[in-house]
Amino acid sequence: MKTSMIERRHEVARQIAGLYAPLSREGVMAFGQIIEPLKIGKGEIFLNEGEVARWMYYVEKGMVRQFYYKNGRDLTEHISYEGNMVICLESYLRQEPTRLMAETLEPTILWCIGYDEINQLSEQSIEISQLYRKIFEYSLLVSQRKADLLRFETAADRYKRFLSLHPEIVKRAPLIHIASLLQMTPETLSRVRATTLL
Numbered sequence: 001m002k003t004s005m006i007e008r009r010h011e012v013a014r015q016i017a018g019l020y021a022p023l024s025r026e027g028v029m030a031f032g033q034i035i036e037p038l039k040i041g042k043g044e045i046f047l048n049e050g051e052v053a054r055w056m057y058y059v060e061k062g063m064v065r066q067f068y069y070k071n072g073r074d075l076t077e078h079i080s081y082e083g084n085m086v087i088c089l090e091s092y093l094r095q096e097p098t099r100l101m102a103e104t105l106e107p108t109i110l111w112c113i114g115y116d117e118i119n120q121l122s123e124q125s126i127e128i129s130q131l132y133r134k135i136f137e138y139s140l141l142v143s144q145r146k147a148d149l150l151r152f153e154t155a156a157d158r159y160k161r162f163l164s165l166h167p168e169i170v171k172r173a174p175l176i177h178i179a180s181l182l183q184m185t186p187e188t189l190s191r192v193r194a195t196t197l198l
Contacts, residue, residue: 006032010029012035012037012111013035016111016131020134021130030125034113034114035111040104040107040108040110042107044103044104047088047098049097049099049101052095052097053087053088053098054095054114054116056086056087056092057086058084058110058111059080059084059108062108063081063169063172064079064086065079065177066078066100075180076180077181079166079169081172087135087139089136089139149161149162155182155188159196163196175189
């Protein structure tokens with residue numbers, strides 16, 4: 001039997017809540033009403049530099065890269081896949097233009113969570129407010145872990161830890177983006193991978 005859009009919304013709302021903070025049946029229904037599906041083909045940019053990040057996204061299927069340009073170079077900031085959120089944190093929270101861009105690395109299904117909608121819902125519901133806070137807490141922890149990885153670990157250690165934390169990215173994302181994410185040249189990443197496989 002075909003699942004209705006309302007059921008799909010509730011199912012995805014439950015998935016998101018399961019990752020961050022449990023919701024009651026009423027909470028799932030309320031949250032499900034404000035999330036919107038977005039299907040995007042591979043290689044499409046859905047957030048450009050200079051735009052305001054009006055949505056954060058839950059990745060149901062596929063892979064997304066956040067990146068920026070510096071001195072004419074394309075630098076990867078973050079890669080997200082199934083079960084992860086995509087948030088341009090500063091732009092989303094301040095509702096100011098972002099420096100980041102977001103593109104799909106595979107055909108992708110995202111669920112969009114609007115800034116106005118979730119803030120309004122958070123004012124009406126303590127459990128939605130807690131979910132919202134937990135999403136940001138987790139996002140900040142991920143950013144901190146990445147900063148520590150880049151600051152304190154050698155290229156080989158960085159790759160090994162990244163491989164243990166995110167095998168899906170290593171399997172599915174282009175090596176040039178993984179190298180950029182880990183702040184290595186593609187040549188360094190190739191050498192590190194070769195020694196890791198020995």
